[in-house]
Amino acid sequence: MGKESKCIIDARNIVKIYQNGAEELKVLDDVSVKVMKNDFIAILGPSGSGKSTLMNVLGCLDLPTSGQYFLDGIDILTAKEDQLAEIRNKKIGFVFQKFNLLPRLNAVQNVMLPLLYRGVEEEEAVRIAKEKLKMLGLGDRLNHRPNELSGGQQQRVAIARAIVGNPPLILADEPTGNLDSKSSMEAIKIFKELNQARNTIVLITHDTEVAEQMKRVVYIKDGRLFQN
Amino acid sequence: MKLKQLFKLVLINIYHNKMRTFLTTLGVIVGTATIFLVVAIGKGGEAQVNEQYSKLNVGTIIIMPAQRGKVIDPLTKKDAELFQKSKNIAAAFPILNGSGDIKYNNYSDKSSYLGIMPQYQEASNLNLLGGRFLTEEDEKKKARNAVVGFELANVLTDGSPEDILEKTIDINRRKFEVVGVLKRMGDSGSRQSVDDSAFIPYSSAERYLLGTRANPVINAQATGLETVKGAIQDITNILNENHRLGGAEQFRIMDAGSRLASAQETARTMSLLLLSVAVVVLVVSGIGIMNVMFVTVKERTKEIGTLKAIGAKKKEILGQFLAESVVISLVGGILGVILGFANLPVLKYFQLPALPSLSGVLLGLFFSVTTGIFFGFYPAWQAAELNPIDALRYE
Structure with missing residues (x-):
């Protein structure tokens, strides 16, 4: 099989129950999903379908109530809080709907943050951050702060931050949700290019048009996953 | 994250809130200046008493009429x-x-x-x-x-x-x-x-x-x-x-030793009084810092979520916010020491003996930083304890 078929996400029988007073709310119901290296997959579902919860679980921001989850071979359910932080730092690059850039930091400082949390020296982190920003066409916006950038540019800074540490998984949560159609197209194009450069991408969306441009789409509805 | 970079981040955040930072530090400035001056006055008083003492023979006893101008005998x-x-x-x-x-x-x-x-x-x-x-x-x-x-x-x-x-x-x-x-x-x-x-x-x-x-x-x-x-x-x-007429009661008998003791006692009481004022000021300013830090944590909840998502550990979030309150209080402390020095001429004008000292500076800074740590800890801890999902969802 070789390296090509290496399993990045291996989630089995994930159940997530929220306790709402006396009422139990089963948000994820026996969800199993596998994502191989270099996969490019959309998780498509309407709001309230449980896709955000799935994203939180896959992103190691939340632990499932039961089930098994291996990310890049690491058993997530046995990890402690600080270990989860480290896993998020090294294994996952997040892209958020609202970009989530730090408003007081410029583009380079935003992009290099994950490297700093990893303990990389500042000069090295700056060098890599600049390289990624230039790669995404933001070479002339290095010292701009988020409020000096357009939405599309902000999302590109956010993507640069996600890939700066070369994580095995890029996890994008409605990355085009706050963009106009032109910027959305650009963002999708960037994701496609990143995928061609052997990055593994999981994109969560409610937008069928966006989802259709991925290699593979899975549907989520009422906490259940339907493979295509 | 390396300490140097953490402080850089903290300074960027503080710099963007200059006015708020300054207003927060006001109490710390006053408190630190007071501590510095209390120590200076204490040392000045001590030096003055000692100087008087050096000129006074310890064995000296003065016998004088208890009431001036009204001596029968x-x-x-x-x-x-x-x-x-x-x-x-x-x-x-x-x-x-x-x-x-x-x-x-x-x-x-x-x-x-x-x-x-x-x-x-x-x-x-x-x-x-x-x-x-x-x-x-x-x-x-x-x-x-x-x-x-x-x-x-x-x-x-x-x-x-x-x-x-x-x-x-x-x-x-x-x-x-x-x-x-x-x-x-x-x-x-x-x-x-x-x-x-x-x-x-x-x-x-x-x-x-x-x-x-x-x-x-x-x-x-x-x-x-x-x-x-x-x-x-x-x-x-x-x-x-x-002096059968009035006896010894009509005279005051003072010895240098007890005069010195009472002078020292007075100086000590004054220092203690001022010191308690300084402590009260610092506690109040500490509550101010805590308040501002709570607001800051609330304001940056979403940022904290983002930082946690990209890999910040609890202790790094705690450290960042604690460092922020410590830097705020340290800035206040330094400004307070400067204010203290600036007020020395005022004391001189009122003929209060004051002797500035390194120990006064260090004590002032120590108390200001302690205030920052003590009152900054709870908000910072709250920030560190935030659940990343809730924080990310916070608007």
Whole structure:
């Protein structure tokens, strides 16, 4: 099989129950999903379908109530809080709907943050951050702060931050949700290019048009996953 | 994250909230300045007391009328002679105290003069700039000789004190010849300064200036510190025996040791009072810091979520917010020390002795930083404990 078929996400029988007073709310119901290296997959579902919860679980921001989850071979359910932080730092690059850039930091400082949390020296982190920003066409916006950038540019800074540490998984949560159609197209194009450069991408969306441009789409509805 | 980068991040955040940071630090500034000044005043007071102490013989006991001007049965030279017979007392001599116009050429000064026994000069550690001290001979002959304090001589001669030697001065229109000029003694802290006084023989003061109004105080020297108590007892007994009319109660007996102790006590009480004010100010300012940090954490909830998503550990979030409150309080502390230094002239104007010191600076900074850590911890801890999902979802 070789390296090509290496399993990045291996989630089995994930159940997530929220306790709402006396009422139990089963948000994820026996969800199993596998994502191989270099996969490019959309998780498509309407709001309230449980896709955000799935994203939180896959992103190691939340632990499932039961089930098994291996990310890049690491058993997530046995990890402690600080270990989860480290896993998020090294294994996952997040892209958020609202970009989530730090408003007081410029583009380079935003992009290099994950490297700093990893303990990389500042000069090295700056060098890599600049390289990624230039790669995404933001070479002339290095010292701009988020409020000096357009939405599309902000999302590109956010993507640069996600890939700066070369994580095995890029996890994008409605990355085009706050963009106009032109910027959305650009963002999708960037994701496609990143995928061609052997990055593994999981994109969560409610937008069928966006989802259709991925290699593979899975549907989520009422906490259940339907493979295509 | 490396400490240097964490502080860089903290400084960027603080810099973007300059005004709020400054307003938050105001309390810390005042608190730190107060601590710095309290220490300065404490040290200044201590130095002043010690200086007075150094000029005062520890065994000195002063016997004076308890109420000024209302003495039925005044002290006499004879009392001093009786005191001297006590085995606890090495020497005792009466001092007459008067005030009036002292004139030389065209210069005159309202000043005080003291009628003294020759022993006084040694007991008070007086030093001569020129000429000689008063002698037993002067006393015996009721000589109209005078020794003049430095400042008084300076005023009378318009700046060349030694010129007054062997010249004649007027004390309340009586002529005296100046036989000695004293060196500058500096402020002794007592009611009248030696520097501003003229000294004449006791017998002459009694004869020519005060007459029946003579109402001396007596300076007695105990043989040592350990005999002061016994000496006071002897003095009290002698006074009771010789002043049947009013007894010892009509006199005040003060010894240098207890005066020093009470001066130190006063200085300490004042320091303690000011210190408690400073602590209250710092606590209030600390609550202010806590408040602002809570607001800051709330404002940045989403950022905290983002930082957690990209890999910030609990202790890194805690460290970042704790560092922020510590930097705020440290900035306040540094500004407070500067404010403290700037206020030293004000204290000087009000004649409060203040001595700035490194320990005052360090104590002020220590307390300000402690305030930052103590009151910054809970908000920072709250930030660190935030659930990343809730934080990310926060709008």
